[in-house]
Amino acid sequence: MSISEREESVTERxxxxxxVRPLLLRLHFxxxxxxxxxxxxxxxxxxxxxYTPQLEQAIYDHELHVPAAAGSLSLDRQAELARAVVPDGxxxxxxxxxxxxxxxxxxxxxxxxxxxxxxxxxxxxxxxDIRGSLETYxxxxxxxxxxxxxxxxxxLHLGDFGRLYSELAASWLWVVVLAGLALWxxxxxxxxxxxxxxxxxxGPAGRGRLRSWHGAAGLWAAAGLLFLSATGLTWSLxxxxxxxxxxxxxxxxxxxxxxxxxxxxxxxxxxQAVRDATAxxxxxxxxxxxxxxxxxxxxxVQQIQRGWPTKQDSMAVDPAxxxxxxxxxxxxxxxxxxxxxxxxxxxxxxxxxxxxxLALIVLAAVLICLVLWGYRMWWLRRxxxxxxRFGRPPSRGAWRRVPGxxxxxxxxxxxxxxxxxxVLGASLLAFLVLDVVLGLRGRxxxx
Amino acid sequence: xIAEIGLRWILTAVFAATGVFCAYRCVRxxxxxxxxxxxxxxxxCAGMVAMAWPAAMTFARxxxxxxxxxxAAWFAGALVLRGGAHRDHGSTSHAHHALMMAGMAWMVFMxxxxxxxxxxxxxxxxxxxxxxxxGDGMTMSGSAPPHVAIVAGVLALLFLVAGTxxxxxxxxxxxxxxxxxxxxxxxxxxxxxxxxxxxxxxAMI
Numbered sequence: 001m002s003i004s005e006r007e008e009s010v011t012e013r014x015x016x017x018x019x020v021r022p023l024l025l026r027l028h029f030x031x032x033x034x035x036x037x038x039x040x041x042x043x044x045x046x047x048x049x050x051y052t053p054q055l056e057q058a059i060y061d062h063e064l065h066v067p068a069a070a071g072s073l074s075l076d077r078q079a080e081l082a083r084a085v086v087p088d089g090x091x092x093x094x095x096x097x098x099x100x101x102x103x104x105x106x107x108x109x110x111x112x113x114x115x116x117x118x119x120x121x122x123x124x125x126x127x128x129d130i131r132g133s134l135e136t137y138x139x140x141x142x143x144x145x146x147x148x149x150x151x152x153x154x155x156l157h158l159g160d161f162g163r164l165y166s167e168l169a170a171s172w173l174w175v176v177v178l179a180g181l182a183l184w185x186x187x188x189x190x191x192x193x194x195x196x197x198x199x200x201x202x203g204p205a206g207r208g209r210l211r212s213w214h215g216a217a218g219l220w221a222a223a224g225l226l227f228l229s230a231t232g233l234t235w236s237l238x239x240x241x242x243x244x245x246x247x248x249x250x251x252x253x254x255x256x257x258x259x260x261x262x263x264x265x266x267x268x269x270x271x272q273a274v275r276d277a278t279a280x281x282x283x284x285x286x287x288x289x290x291x292x293x294x295x296x297x298x299x300x301v302q303q304i305q306r307g308w309p310t311k312q313d314s315m316a317v318d319p320a321x322x323x324x325x326x327x328x329x330x331x332x333x334x335x336x337x338x339x340x341x342x343x344x345x346x347x348x349x350x351x352x353x354x355x356x357x358l359a360l361i362v363l364a365a366v367l368i369c370l371v372l373w374g375y376r377m378w379w380l381r382r383x384x385x386x387x388x389r390f391g392r393p394p395s396r397g398a399w400r401r402v403p404g405x406x407x408x409x410x411x412x413x414x415x416x417x418x419x420x421x422x423v424l425g426a427s428l429l430a431f432l433v434l435d436v437v438l439g440l441r442g443r444x445x446x447x
Numbered sequence: 448x449i450a451e452i453g454l455r456w457i458l459t460a461v462f463a464a465t466g467v468f469c470a471y472r473c474v475r476x477x478x479x480x481x482x483x484x485x486x487x488x489x490x491x492c493a494g495m496v497a498m499a500w501p502a503a504m505t506f507a508r509x510x511x512x513x514x515x516x517x518x519a520a521w522f523a524g525a526l527v528l529r530g531g532a533h534r535d536h537g538s539t540s541h542a543h544h545a546l547m548m549a550g551m552a553w554m555v556f557m558x559x560x561x562x563x564x565x566x567x568x569x570x571x572x573x574x575x576x577x578x579x580x581x582g583d584g585m586t587m588s589g590s591a592p593p594h595v596a597i598v599a600g601v602l603a604l605l606f607l608v609a610g611t612x613x614x615x616x617x618x619x620x621x622x623x624x625x626x627x628x629x630x631x632x633x634x635x636x637x638x639x640x641x642x643x644x645x646x647x648x649x650a651m652i
Contacts (some may be wrong), residue, residue: 419457
């Protein structure tokens with residue numbers, strides 16, 4: 001027998017889809033069972049996060065809002081009043097009140113703050129009264145409740161170790177979704193009935209009906225879940241590094257204005273003059289003014305509106321002359337940087353306001369249902385006789401029936417993905433080792 | 448050169464393992480011609496390990512280039528001597544080996560040129576959700592000259608396709624064989640070498 005003949009005899013044992021389906025079923029089942037609890041936690045904390053803009057407005061109404069009045073103090077005077085409250089702090093930025101009923105936020109760096117945290121003083125721009133001071137988080141100036149829920153969603157308040165939970169969820173979500181999609185579309189391919197694909201079946205309660213709900217709902221939610229997985233990975237600890245490196249390599253990073261100021265030629269013109277100069281140059285509210293931290297650095301004034309239409313233009317201002325030295329318009333961002341901005345804002349429910357929030361809540365609720373239906377189907381598979389407490393998993397050895405020409409590209413792709421998404425790679429490897437050990441043990445017991 | 452330390456160690460492990468296998472086969476099995484081929488593969492694996500590390504990536508550049516060019520000629524000669532009529536596994540294997548050796552010679556020779564436009568940097572720390580800063584890591588930015596990038600891209604694609612093809616054969620043979628044998632292991636090793644070289648070629652872009 002020649003080499004090619006021998007190869008044929010092996011690879012033609014099973015045609016493509018029939019060979020691949022059991023492998024996908026096993027992948028979908030085990031990945032789903034494993035990652036399900038993490039997905040439920042991410043979905044529940046995500047739903048909580050979606051509400052935070054409204055929650056902030058209600059809880060911190062006193063700090064954020066003031067009665068409308070005519071006239072306002074200069075930004076420099078407001079910063080001075082805030083400094084008196086935080087003598088050990090250094091002002092790093094200011095968010096001038098965008099409307100007559102908002103406070104000005106004076107942002108401080110202060111000894112003892114965790115990374116990414118700031119101390120923010122809220123000043124009534126009309127009277128100069130200090131309305132309060134809070135620890136805020138990130139460049140989005142999340143107030144304590146949002147910061148707390150944010151950290152819960154991201155790391156369960158367990159530090160970098162906790163971030164592994166959300167990375168596991170985001171890393172496996174797209175795998176489970178794609179495998180599920182392939183199984184659902186592949187299953188119905190012969191029947192060609194769009195209704196069976198798109199809508200859940202009626203009939204008696206049982207595993208068949210549950211599968212129909214699981215499949216149809218999964219099909220509708222697939223695009224959204226893939227989006228959440230992709231954008232969620234950008235925040236992850238390990239895959240996030242890879243994505244950052246990839247963006248950097250492909251020149252997809254978000255551009256920034258040049259904050260280098262010409263050699264000092266006089267006294268600092270002050271924050272109000274800087275804001276006035278940028279307003280004259282067309283930079284509308286809301287903005288954040290980042291103060292020049294050291295000599296030779298310019299003020300940077302950046303628009304901070306994340307809702308549609310996105311306002312992210314920024315300008316650099318020479319502190320000595322008050323002249324705008326550099327301008328960067330959001331319209332001039334590379335497409336990848338724009339998509340990145342919009343993707344992140346949509347994931348956070350900020351891009352399209354209430355519609356965005358509702359869509360995320362529905363998506364998260366569907367995800368929870370999908371996971372619970374999946375577990376329920378597993379439960380219904382359990383033997384009704386004997387001592388088995390769990391349902392029977394899809395049979396082992398599915399990969400043996402997949403031809404080399406199909407399995408080899410899958411393995412190469414899996415290795416590449418495992419490298420770029422290391423938490424997925426490590427958990428997959430751990431699962432394979434466990435599976436092999438259990439298989440060997442089962443074989444010994446059978447003997 | 449591989450900038451990312453984890454990947455550097457992975458490639459080092461892959462080429463060390465494949466080199467050890469080729470050394471074993473060279474000492475224990477085959478004809479004089481196949482032993483020469485295996486010895487050349489051992490040298491290629493050593494060259495690949497050196498190329499992955501910054502300190503050794505241009506070590507003995509010209510002698511290495513000459514050596515691997517000669518090795519490419521050796522496999523090309525074997526392919527020609529085998530004759531056009533026998534388009535079987537052996538011919539494919541010789542063509543694949545000739546391609547790997549030629550690719551190796553080119554990569555060693557072009558390495559300084561490819562690295563000339565690259566800059567190593569460590570981005571700012573990040574990870575905050577509200578702030579939208581993202582993860583960090585040591586990166587190598589910049590790009591190789593266009594002609595280097597094009598050839599490296601083509602080589603990466605060829606190595607990827609060839610390596611995947613070898614892996615497919617290894618899987619099929621492995622299933623047909625009742626117990627692991629040298630031929631199947633040889634195919635798997637060829638696949639690992641080819642895929643490793645694809646990664647090295649991508650790193651030059």
